[in-house]
Amino acid sequence: MVLYPVIRRLRNKRVVLASASPRRQEILSTAGLRFEVVPSRFKEKLNKASFPTPYAYAIETAKQKALDVARRMHQGEWKREGETEKRRCERERDIDRLPPARAPTRAREEPATEKDLRAPDIVIGADTIVTLQGLILEKPVDKQDAYSMLSRLNGKEHSVFTGVTIIQCSCRDSRLDMEISEFHEETLVKFSQLSEELLWDYIHSGEPMDKAGGYGIQALGGMLVEYVHGDFLNVVGFPLNHFCKKLAELYLTRPNEDLPPAEHDSIPAVDTFENLSDAEGRGQGGAQGQADRPRALGRKNSVPSRMVDSLPPTPLLELLDGFKASKALFTACKMKVFDLLQDEAPLGAAEIAQRIEASEGGTGRLLDVCAALGLLEKTDRGYSNTELASLYLPSGGKYSLHPLIVYQDEHTWDFFTDLESAVREGTSRHRGAQGRTVDSLFQDRFYQSQDRKLQFLRAMHSLSKLTARQVATAFDLSRFTSACDLGGCTGTLAHELARAYPGLKVTVFDLPEVLEDVSGFQPDRARAPRVSFVPGDFFQDSLPEADLYILSRILRDWPDDKAHALLSRISGSCKPGGCLLVAETVLDEQKRAARPGLLQSLDLLVQSWGRERSLGEYGRLLQAHGFEIVGAARTGTIVDVILATRTTP
Numbered sequence: 001m002v003l004y005p006v007i008r009r010l011r012n013k014r015v016v017l018a019s020a021s022p023r024r025q026e027i028l029s030t031a032g033l034r035f036e037v038v039p040s041r042f043k044e045k046l047n048k049a050s051f052p053t054p055y056a057y058a059i060e061t062a063k064q065k066a067l068d069v070a071r072r073m074h075q076g077e078w079k080r081e082g083e084t085e086k087r088r089c090e091r092e093r094d095i096d097r098l099p100p101a102r103a104p105t106r107a108r109e110e111p112a113t114e115k116d117l118r119a120p121d122i123v124i125g126a127d128t129i130v131t132l133q134g135l136i137l138e139k140p141v142d143k144q145d146a147y148s149m150l151s152r153l154n155g156k157e158h159s160v161f162t163g164v165t166i167i168q169c170s171c172r173d174s175r176l177d178m179e180i181s182e183f184h185e186e187t188l189v190k191f192s193q194l195s196e197e198l199l200w201d202y203i204h205s206g207e208p209m210d211k212a213g214g215y216g217i218q219a220l221g222g223m224l225v226e227y228v229h230g231d232f233l234n235v236v237g238f239p240l241n242h243f244c245k246k247l248a249e250l251y252l253t254r255p256n257e258d259l260p261p262a263e264h265d266s267i268p269a270v271d272t273f274e275n276l277s278d279a280e281g282r283g284q285g286g287a288q289g290q291a292d293r294p295r296a297l298g299r300k301n302s303v304p305s306r307m308v309d310s311l312p313p314t315p316l317l318e319l320l321d322g323f324k325a326s327k328a329l330f331t332a333c334k335m336k337v338f339d340l341l342q343d344e345a346p347l348g349a350a351e352i353a354q355r356i357e358a359s360e361g362g363t364g365r366l367l368d369v370c371a372a373l374g375l376l377e378k379t380d381r382g383y384s385n386t387e388l389a390s391l392y393l394p395s396g397g398k399y400s401l402h403p404l405i406v407y408q409d410e411h412t413w414d415f416f417t418d419l420e421s422a423v424r425e426g427t428s429r430h431r432g433a434q435g436r437t438v439d440s441l442f443q444d445r446f447y448q449s450q451d452r453k454l455q456f457l458r459a460m461h462s463l464s465k466l467t468a469r470q471v472a473t474a475f476d477l478s479r480f481t482s483a484c485d486l487g488g489c490t491g492t493l494a495h496e497l498a499r500a501y502p503g504l505k506v507t508v509f510d511l512p513e514v515l516e517d518v519s520g521f522q523p524d525r526a527r528a529p530r531v532s533f534v535p536g537d538f539f540q541d542s543l544p545e546a547d548l549y550i551l552s553r554i555l556r557d558w559p560d561d562k563a564h565a566l567l568s569r570i571s572g573s574c575k576p577g578g579c580l581l582v583a584e585t586v587l588d589e590q591k592r593a594a595r596p597g598l599l600q601s602l603d604l605l606v607q608s609w610g611r612e613r614s615l616g617e618y619g620r621l622l623q624a625h626g627f628e629i630v631g632a633a634r635t636g637t638i639v640d641v642i643l644a645t646r647t648t649p
Ligand SMILES: O=c1[nH]cc([C@@H]2O[C@H](COP(=O)(O)OP(=O)(O)OP(=O)(O)O)[C@@H](O)[C@H]2O)c(=O)[nH]1
Pocket: 018, 019, 020, 021, 022, 023, 024, 039, 040, 044, 065, 126, 127, 128, 129, 139, 210, 211, 212, 215, 216, 217, 218, 221, 235, 236, 237, 238
């Protein structure tokens, strides 16, 4: 059965999978896609260092794989001997008019036959990589290589990226026209701490050799894995869910020539509609029964099935409800549902309602939504926190996001209700914004009252606890002896740096009104011997001396002129050979792929004067002040890291 309408839509198209991966073939045929397999001959040897991010590398490799197959098929691999391109294109147009029954019915890899002479309509390429601290791991070349990959991954969390390219081909006057769509998906995977013996046993099983990162999560390799966050099939080699959404975007939102011919028009979007209609028709027997039932989906009805085909796809409906899901999470957090269930669980709806002083009916509905969102587990005995909720949602947990959630609910939510005016005017919705200088952003907005300031500091502290370790270890910084974290707030990153590099002293430089309240966020003195705090304004006061400067989620808060002003001051203090570490959410150059980053950028529009930037944009900002990028790394968290060195003026 085909569940996803767009998969059915492709049935009259010649779809080619440019991949030899048996896993990709299985995933796509299980989904009901009809396709052929033409493995790509593209050698996966692109220069990794020339890509701003690992996923850009995976996307480009996927594209080259698909292009190789599209071009080969066009250039006459499948051409009749002696036939001119013009004749071939004419013939393909003729074949295009044949009913879709001629299209292949199953994935296959067989020699060219008469029906193979049609050029492909769609070519799909994919590439899966594993990344750890900026290093890209592909398939191991031998057992020793597999060992080196698996021992790197041992006990750690890593990212798996699959880049996917969909090429829509058309042939005009012997020319191949291609419309290329690309995307990537990231999944986080954590390995347990494994013994050497187990790693070698696994390697000797032979399983690692044709798999990215040297393991197959779908088979024996599943035993190495502690958790997976994200799409499992993405790790196996093909992000099916994202692929279907992409296809829906490409085919269901364009009500045009892609519609199948009239006789197939009336096929309902989901098999079960048709089955239901038939059963009803037979049961009720007469013509009347048939006329009464909802034949708008049936064959003879005058309601054109084009309307059925162009109904908004499910992802759109989910998107419409996105704000309700956020608000349900905010409310459950605020009402301390997760705190309660952390201490006592399972509890029934009535008991929870009583403990949080709310109505039983309302609480029951909220709890059910939380369960549907994967935050609670619901059994006959009641509700309990899921693992995800236990880790992040109770207010007292080590990695609690509770303060950030409260901040989003009480402030960001309000700002977003005014998104339209922010978009129209291109300015922040911050009430003091009009007529105030950009410089007063923090004093005006975040630090306007003691409560508001503490709320903001707690939110920032909880966010940086999630990212600090990865930022600190994205590059080897052991050669530095002094670092200065500008705008380092409660010092979370500073402590992580000091912990990771025993020879490093770290100064946190931040506004006096921030530093007067950071003592409550510090670990005990014994665990933080090399971190100190210096009050000051980085736009005005002289910066502490250091051979490594750090800007973590700072440049994003400012428009270009202020970012230039700040970088110029750092450049003035940083000696040649010194470095600047920038931790930010780095957007892709086309600003298409990184959804969380794009949403954050919208957030910055409504709440401040800043914006998220791409690596190219950061490169240009830094270069203007004598900094040259020496490396950029994805950390697997919401922030990426750029290391730039101060060149000789
Ligand atoms: O857990 C798993 N992780 C990865 C895999 C398989 O690994 C390979 C990744 O390699 P690549 O993307 O280069 O694809 P190839 O197999 O070389 O085929 P192409 O012809 O498309 O280049 C991929 O097969 C994954 O399925 C796995 O099985 N489990």
